């Protein structure tokens with residue numbers, strides 16, 4: 001069977017399994033191309049350039065196996081073993097959340113606030129996505145990143161090494177408490193913490209089914225992790241330092257209310273490309289400095 005025929009067949013199989021409407025057929029084709037390019041250790045453009053090429057039996061069965069796994073719902077990023085974030089290829093596996101495009105918004109705003117040689121912390125770093133994007137863009141800044149999952153940290157360190165970054169340090173533990181004693185030294189703190197309520201139907205749909213629940217949900221109270229981070233942060237920030245957090249599309253008011261209880265000023269929420277309130281940030285008030 002040729003590449004062209006194989007892709008058509010896989011597109012149909014994926015469309016049927018994912019119950020895609022016709023306008024999403026393109027997505028099934030894209031997934032089939034990504035999986036086939038992976039098996040052939042090439043790019044999607046190679047598949048377009050050589051549609052008549054025939055696969056060896058070994059490659060063919062490897063491709064069929066991936067398509068079947070995808071049909072069962074396993075995320076494409078886990079099947080490929082990587083995902084692109086902020087223009088950087090990051091290795092991913094089932095011990096970390098798959099980096100989302102909307103989280104790039106958090107990086108954009110963090111970069112506006114992080115001085116060239118500033119200090120930043122990324123809490124719950126997972127694959128290292130946010131910390132690595134910041135470290136790459138601010139090569140003279142110093143980034144610390146924490147995660148409670150030892151497996152996640154193994155991967156994050158690997159990703160940092162792959163991108164040849166020496167300006168990140170990783171620490172295991174709970175949010176800021178994982179860090180050595182560095183009170184009042186950070187210019188910014190960023191985090192994409194778990195913010196989906198336990199039992200939310202979102203958790204039993206799509207990629208979320210296969211992602212670490214620890215990275216998605218803090219439990220029955222969706223804003224628990226967000227609140228803990230807001231409460232821990234003043235001790236670690238410089239006076240006028242910023243805390244930026246990603247949150248759910250319907251949590252902006254709750255997060256602002258949490259900030260309102262503490263020594264914070266300039267509280268503001270940023271809307272993502274889909275028009276959803278996605279990141280809320282605030283500045284440590286000098287009174288607390």
Ligand code: GLN
Pocket residue numbers: 100192193194195196208215216217
């Ligand atoms: N944005 C993710 C989702 O929609 C959730 C990420 C998180 O909990 N931090 O699944």
